[in-house]
Amino acid sequence: MDNKQLVVSLSPHVQSPQTTQKLMLNVVLALMPAFAVSLFYFGIGPLLVTLLSVGSCVLIEYLIQRFVLRTKSTVGDLSAVVTGLILAFNVPSNLPWYIVVLGALVAIGMTKMSFGGLGNNIFNPAIVARVFLLISFPVQMTSWPQPIESRLQYTDALTGATPLAVLKEGLSKGQTISQMDLPSNMDMFMGLMGGSLGEISALALLIGMVWLLITRTITWHIPVSIIGTVAAFTGILWLVAPETNANPIFHLLTGGLLLGAIFMATDYVTSPMHPAGMWVYGIGIGLLTVIIRVWGSYPEGMSFAILIMNSVVPLINKYMKPKRFGERRAAQ
Amino acid sequence: MSKLRTFRKGGVHPPEQKLSADRPIERLQLPAKVYIPLQQHIGAPPTAVVAKGDRVKVGQLLAQSGGFVSANIHSSVSGVVESLEPIADGTGYKRPTITIAVEGDEWLESIDRSTELNTNLDVAPDEIVKRIAEAGIVGLGGATFPMHVKLTIPTGKKANVLIVNAVECEPYLTSDHRVMLEHGPEIMVGLQLLMKSIGVERTVIGIENNKPDAIAHLSKLAQDYKGIEVQPLRVKYPQGGEKMLIKAITGREVPSGGLPIEVGAVVVNVGSVLAAYEAVQKRKPLFERVVTVTGKQLEKPSNFRVRIGTPISTLIEAAGGMPSDTGKVISGGPMMGKALISTDVAVAKGTSGVVLMPSSEATKGEPQACIRCARCVNACPLGLEPYLFARLSQRGRFADMENERVMDCMECGSCFYACPAKVSLLDYIKLGKNEVGAMIRSRNAKK
Numbered sequence: 001m002d003n004k005q006l007v008v009s010l011s012p013h014v015q016s017p018q019t020t021q022k023l024m025l026n027v028v029l030a031l032m033p034a035f036a037v038s039l040f041y042f043g044i045g046p047l048l049v050t051l052l053s054v055g056s057c058v059l060i061e062y063l064i065q066r067f068v069l070r071t072k073s074t075v076g077d078l079s080a081v082v083t084g085l086i087l088a089f090n091v092p093s094n095l096p097w098y099i100v101v102l103g104a105l106v107a108i109g110m111t112k113m114s115f116g117g118l119g120n121n122i123f124n125p126a127i128v129a130r131v132f133l134l135i136s137f138p139v140q141m142t143s144w145p146q147p148i149e150s151r152l153q154y155t156d157a158l159t160g161a162t163p164l165a166v167l168k169e170g171l172s173k174g175q176t177i178s179q180m181d182l183p184s185n186m187d188m189f190m191g192l193m194g195g196s197l198g199e200i201s202a203l204a205l206l207i208g209m210v211w212l213l214i215t216r217t218i219t220w221h222i223p224v225s226i227i228g229t230v231a232a233f234t235g236i237l238w239l240v241a242p243e244t245n246a247n248p249i250f251h252l253l254t255g256g257l258l259l260g261a262i263f264m265a266t267d268y269v270t271s272p273m274h275p276a277g278m279w280v281y282g283i284g285i286g287l288l289t290v291i292i293r294v295w296g297s298y299p300e301g302m303s304f305a306i307l308i309m310n311s312v313v314p315l316i317n318k319y320m321k322p323k324r325f326g327e328r329r330a331a332q
Numbered sequence: 333m334s335k336l337r338t339f340r341k342g343g344v345h346p347p348e349q350k351l352s353a354d355r356p357i358e359r360l361q362l363p364a365k366v367y368i369p370l371q372q373h374i375g376a377p378p379t380a381v382v383a384k385g386d387r388v389k390v391g392q393l394l395a396q397s398g399g400f401v402s403a404n405i406h407s408s409v410s411g412v413v414e415s416l417e418p419i420a421d422g423t424g425y426k427r428p429t430i431t432i433a434v435e436g437d438e439w440l441e442s443i444d445r446s447t448e449l450n451t452n453l454d455v456a457p458d459e460i461v462k463r464i465a466e467a468g469i470v471g472l473g474g475a476t477f478p479m480h481v482k483l484t485i486p487t488g489k490k491a492n493v494l495i496v497n498a499v500e501c502e503p504y505l506t507s508d509h510r511v512m513l514e515h516g517p518e519i520m521v522g523l524q525l526l527m528k529s530i531g532v533e534r535t536v537i538g539i540e541n542n543k544p545d546a547i548a549h550l551s552k553l554a555q556d557y558k559g560i561e562v563q564p565l566r567v568k569y570p571q572g573g574e575k576m577l578i579k580a581i582t583g584r585e586v587p588s589g590g591l592p593i594e595v596g597a598v599v600v601n602v603g604s605v606l607a608a609y610e611a612v613q614k615r616k617p618l619f620e621r622v623v624t625v626t627g628k629q630l631e632k633p634s635n636f637r638v639r640i641g642t643p644i645s646t647l648i649e650a651a652g653g654m655p656s657d658t659g660k661v662i663s664g665g666p667m668m669g670k671a672l673i674s675t676d677v678a679v680a681k682g683t684s685g686v687v688l689m690p691s692s693e694a695t696k697g698e699p700q701a702c703i704r705c706a707r708c709v710n711a712c713p714l715g716l717e718p719y720l721f722a723r724l725s726q727r728g729r730f731a732d733m734e735n736e737r738v739m740d741c742m743e744c745g746s747c748f749y750a751c752p753a754k755v756s757l758l759d760y761i762k763l764g765k766n767e768v769g770a771m772i773r774s775r776n777a778k779k
Contacts, residue, residue: 006658006659006660006661006671006672006673006674006694007659007660007671007691007694007695008424008660008671008672008673009660009671009695009696010671010756010758010759010762011662011666011667011668011669011670011671011743011745011758012666012667012668012745012748012749012758013660013662013666013667013669013671013687013689013693013694014346014347014503014666014667014693014749015696015697015748015749015751015754016344016346016749016750016751016752018707018750018752019697019752019753019754020700020701020703020752020753022752023703023705023752074700074701077700079703117701118701118703119701119702119703119704119753120701219710268703268704268705268706269703269704271704272706273704273706273709273717273719274706274709274710274717317720321715321717322341322709322712322715322716322717323341323715324588324714324715324716324737324740325341325575325579325585325588325713325714325715325740326575326585326586326587326588326590326714326740327585327588327715
């Protein structure tokens, strides 16, 4: 019979329909509720900053691959879109445009492409960019527009402080928690507070987490270990001294904790490769976040905690191995 | 029905595609010529005992087993030996093959051709093993390990459970499924013979839950036999892997590098049980088997009873002919089967199926950068780290691969199936296993 050109390759001959692009698209979709809340509270600022951030990230990646590395462009995998979104979500929505572009350059150019592109970076690109901007532009990076009032303003928005900054400042003046002007739990849960573009609404971020879990884009280990550790640690501190330590709910709803736990710490490239390692990583992030918030000089600790634990990931992968099948002789 | 069981860690669930599950086994007509390879099993090659020009009958010995871990080869047809020379097998390697021109269908007189169930169990245990060895029976699931070797329990070891692999976890394949539905009574008698041969009181037949008719049928038959039970299993690939099946059924883990007998288990494929019945009760050597011929575009996906040595092209013709859009022909299932270079190659003892893939599914996705999503680690049923193997293999760090226990890998392909970046994980692992295997051999040679 006619043996025309048959394809010969090694097994397996079937592949799952899952692709990098679909996974990244799931993350983009999961970020949309938080983006919608941000548009609702902050108006045009989030729109401009997000478009600019995503556009710059994609363009910078394309330009580097086209003209510097001279390789095929991989912007189609949407990973630069995710980085752009996360970066935008981590800055105030009134951030001047050139700072946003600079952030994209640090994220994509310095943190991602110079390490070899997708899959090879040690640190989360968006967080490195955020920390870079925080240190370089401390004023612009810590003036947050007031929700609702400044919907129609961009860089000229009225600004105020985040709840964590209010807490830090109040404590430094010797106030007790009950004397401070902190938003209600319900306001913080819905997103009615000052803060970075995408971190304000716990509800929207949790909806995103549900989407990521049901589409099996991420596993539960990292978010649960971080949230659990922060709740336990701040809970103990609060029980010991409730007048100088905020309660765990306050800590969970503020400072981008959920944004970090759900979307940033779970970045595939910079997190451990199996559940036991994920626990160590998540607990480490939780502990460091609380330590920085309570005893450090910055009001927020999430970004630093994730970066520090990113640097530990190679060690975790090297020394914590999954349990090999048949490792212990089965009891008979 | 008892609770569904499965192995704990890893595994994937590819689309099942059991297109031929409802097609009864048909007897395929005899081809004009058969091509019988001498090496159809794991172990030493047998020695040919016929020469060119010899007239042979169905069931006559063609090649004598070349040692303990080896198997006899028998003629599947009657006719004249035309040649004994190397012919390319499915993977392109030339292997010694006996070609026989078919004349009529004359069986050896010693074979009982009646279809009557022979329930006589009055055979000594070593006689059972001897008859199985003479019949050249090997694992018909695809591993082709000689069955009499499994049934010879090493001194100092003791078997306490016989596990029947009726999982058929590979997508598309249905030959075991049909054998269970159509040869249940023979399987029950075969199991009693096997239990007697290894001295165990308990047999568990593991069947995945996507074959409820087979589970119901064998459960009903098993009520009449002491010690035989059916265990329904959750559908999960690679549950048909020996270690996975033992874990699913008994909860025991075969140690790394060890054999099932170390946890007291002997595992046999359900098709091999039928072959064992026929060998012991009917004195029929293994010269035919059930083969699934299937594919999404095939006109008539089928299950055929096929004489060993029949060209695969004959099977495809009988199933409606090769669709014009065929891009790949796989011998075995799509997860672990081999892509054939030609359909002229013959059915061997280990050929459980032939799967035709349309050209749109014939090529693998373009590999992209690994995003370290850990899907491969989560998919590996053996707790290995496929992404790490790929990286080490690319860098030629084979000693490190050995330390990471690459030789435990059974090449089930779950990692590659799960990979969203389409990284050729298993190709890199196979390369590494080759190199590590050579390292181990040279180390042992020095000792």
